[in-house]
Amino acid sequence: MKKLTTHPRLLAGEEELARLRRAPEMPAMAQAHKDLVRNARRYLRKRKLTWGGKRPDPSGLGTAREMIDRYIALATAFRKTGDQRLRDAALEYIQELDALKAGRLLAQKRMQGFWLSDGEECAGIAIVYDWLYDFLSEAQRATLVDLCRKRLFAGGLKQCRKGGQWWFGKRFSNWNAVCAGGLGMLCLAMYDDCPEARRILPHVEKSLAEFMTPLRQTDGGWPEGLGYWIYGMTYAFGYMLSWERSTGEVHPLMKLPATKKTLNFPFDFFPNGKPAGFGDNDRFFACPFHYLAATRFKLERVKGAIDKHMADAGRGMGGLMGGPSIACVLHPGTASQQIKTERQVAKVRKGLGWGLIADSMPEPRLYLSIRGGSTTHEHAHLDLLSFRVLVGKEWLIENGRNGPYLHPTAFSQHRFKINELNATYKNTLLINGVGPLPGSATDKEQAVRGQGCYGVRMDASSAMAVQDCFCARLALMVDDSALVVIDRVQTPDNSRVEARMHSYHDVAFGRTGAMIRGETESLRVTYASLEPAGLFRATTIPATPTHPSATMMRWSPLSVHTETVLVTLLTPGRPKAAAAIARDGRNFLVTVTIKGVTREIRVRPSLMLV
Structure with missing residues (x-):
């Protein structure tokens, strides 16, 4: 791969990050901006997590997700306000999660190998590292790189490859996209600073190809259901959209007609804002990756459907990978008006x-x-x-x-x-x-x-x-x-x-x-x-x-x-x-x-x- 573009290059550039300093016209997004700052300041004052204790979390996945959401929110709020306490707290949360996985969650890590929690963690660190790159000292960057090399990149080298983890190259599996896609985003973020990142990326590409190409068989539909469509596509599109911005080229998987078609799939099974699918996880809600991908493909009706759902629900976007926070960057703050009615x-x-x-x-x-x-x-x-x-x-x-x-x-x-x-x-x-x-x-x-x-x-x-x-x-x-x-x-x-x-x-x-x-x-x-x-x-x-x-x-x-x-x-x-x-x-x-x-x-x- 040729030399990548300068930071920030994951999902957004400086032009999109500048939206954080503008007041959105759309009420749901205006509220999302207020919530971003309020939540970030709360994370500064109150460190206790909601998981654990009366809310059991034996695998540690809930704990990890809560910490990831917090450090993405803190980093995004720092870019909005310039409050350095928020930046520093984001870095502390990253290190706390790393220490937790080396301590209480070590047994789970050994049992699972490189798993969902690690893929989500990779994507979260990648966003923080990339969006804060010019606001971090050389020592702070080195600390993050060293943390990732010891555990996440070491695990990726061993397990994101043929003969590694079971999810590698697995078709119709959200695990593939979350683990490989999250790891791929971290590789893009640290591509210039870590040789392991450059070695892992070809394997990420092979694994995600087996996630996306089967969409040709299902007309863009996802047999795991709506909730797992959101989960897997968050990290698959998160990687592909970041790859395109990082390289200035069109990702090969984005050329597949089914990649574009899948962005319409959920709305067949979301009448009147009610999920209508089948399987374990029948949930759907507005997500920033969905909006960004629709923007990339110029799907104005998809953007309009997402905006209408937010307006009807009276709230912003959700989802993992810091969904409510990064939406303040990826959404322009004005609503798309194109809604297609079929009879x-x-x-x-x-x-x-x-x-x-x-x-x-x-x-x-x-x-x-x-x-x-x-x-x-x-x-x-x-x-x-x-x-x-x-x-x-x-x-x-x-x-x-x-x-x-x-x-x-x-x-x-x-x-x-x-x-x-x-x-x-x-x-x-x-x-x-x-x-x-x-x-x-x-x-x-x-x-x-x-x-x-x-x-x-x-x-x-x-x-x-x-x-x-x-x-x-x-x-x-x-x-x-x-x-x-x-x-x-x-x-x-x-x-x-x-x-x-x-x-x-x-x-x-x-x-x-x-x-x-x-x-x-x-x-x-x-x-x-x-x-x-x-x-x-x-x-x-x-x-x-x-x-x-x-x-x-x-x-x-x-x-x-x-x-x-x-x-x-x-x-x-x-x-x-x-x-x-x-x-x-x-x-x-x-x-x-x-x-x-x-x-x-x-x-x-x-x-x-x-």
Whole structure:
């Protein structure tokens, strides 16, 4: 690599750092600037951390993150105010964390090797070293370089390479991006001052290539879910954006179309500011790396969506790598106004398999997300064919919520014995009491459109425990005002088929339907079946007893059959509604009536629209 540009060169230059001394126009960012200074001054006075004691932190990851956030905030506030006490405190926090890892957390370090805590620490030190470079004495710089050489660079040389840590070059793993990306940022920061940095960078490139290139297979989607998309991409983009600023060149991975596409991915599953994904960590919020990457790719609508989310939430950005602090540098302080509205949305992320249906986006009145794809990825659940329904801003139908990680079971061979992670508490289909299997995937996912309706069809035949069966689900939006879910299962022998749904709100049961009442919204559930069926009530039993239970709605034929066809009509509000299904030659005729208006939907045995 040729000689790098002068400091500062990670994420921002002096022009962006100058924003710290200007008053933002956007209220959320103005508040973020105030919080930056207030928090930094508080960290000067009060050193006690929130982790430890009554908030156990056996791995030390929470403690490390809190200290990293503090020294990035202190360094950023120093650039804003010029108060040298803030600079000095940032350096002290860095040394305190280093001492902690050499002391109380040494056993964890030996067990994990170079792990998440180290990648995050690398990125934090890199930002402080780079943004404060011209304000540090030679002795202060030497102290930081020496600290990094002894532990972080030594670990990186040994473990960020083929045959090193398991995460090296691991596809679809947030660990890869956090560890390699964070280490790469430190290499860029200390490239001129530490020969190890120059030796490690080629290995960082190899590892991150295996993180980013698989996005071509998923249309920019991320199978670990929204929360882990944020986590991994924070450090992957943190490195790539810093590399471009440091070299003045375009990073090869930034040339991939999927790199640009992934910046749009979260907003398909963030209706009305509500995360709508699947898996362990279904969280999403505005992050500075996302905004900076959108700026880099000139994605004004992504910037507009991020700004709108901040405005609606009434607060600035979040995230690791000092998110709330560095946002004051990376955001210009003025809001982007470009918001794209889509109507009658039905789409599937190819390769990922996740689908969605909405009357409009990003602010739908009625929205459904549906899970296809594979169960083999880290943090995935056995939730194929499951769906979630948002009415306005309320989730009225959800999968059973998983609580905090139950270590080590949640990441062991017994992971899917936890009911919140297997099909037991998912809004899916069960055949003879068994849902989608571990290691399974949907056979096909596709968006469909017909007269007065649009939606998503999924085939999960090979994912089920019964061999040579057919199992498919068709979810449709009808007249932009109601959802219809049609399920068909065919098995070689008589089987019991059940469609489950869950809600954390009040559910009033009827004979063939239910009324779900939320805090501000309600949803009428109307069932139909080709054969006589019944609706049965149950309650989930969370693995963590202090977590809330959900009401389970179980719709199932009263006897076993070789063919089962079920219909679920979901109508917002409390209108009169009816649903029916009958054979129509070789096909099926589904009839739904809402407020006296009847709509007929004809489907083939494959559940394709006629």
